[in-house]
Amino acid sequence: MSADARLAELNLELPPAPKPGGVYQPVVRVGNMLYVSGHGPLKPDKTLITGKVGVDLSEEDAHQAARQVGLAILATLKQNLGSLDRVKRLVKSLGMVNATPEFGNHPAVINGYSNLMRDVFGDEAGVGARSAVGMGSLPGNIPVEIEAIFELAD
DSSP, X not given: OOHHHHHHXXXXXXXXXXXXXXXXOSEEEETTEEEEEEEOOBOXXXXXXXXXXXXXXXXHHHHHXXXXXXXXXXXXXXXXXXXXXXEEEEEEXXXXXXXXXXXXXXXXXXXXXXXXXXXXXXXXXXXXXEEEEEESOXXXXXXXXXXXXXXXXX
16 A cells, blocks of 8 residues: 555644745655654644653653654655655664663664654555654754654655
8 A cells, every 4th residue: 555545544644844944845856765854743733842851741641741752754755756655664773862861761662663664654665763862952852853764666
């Protein structure tokens, strides 16, 4: 099943593709590789999920925020490519979690994003290499920021 068809089957609502918050491109294509800049948990109403994990948000809340980041990344891909079917595979992701020093379950938080990518692109194409790290803060007090590299089919 195609990624676009899978998105529809899962009944997922994409937020609007976020606009850059600084001097950078949301995506840069080099050959058949697409580098996606860091995205935050943008909701369909254009607001962001905010808070620090371990203070304002639970691990489950942060897991859902990471999933929302994935939806924002999918929105950017769709806007820039026209179709998610142009993605051959997810190559690498870096997930950053705004958490207290005591919080140590960053991989479980980023699984919210990784599970979404697997659900949309499949077990092979949707699971790439990944890092999940903790941060003392993130822009706008967002709980999760994720950047990714995708290989394109064309």
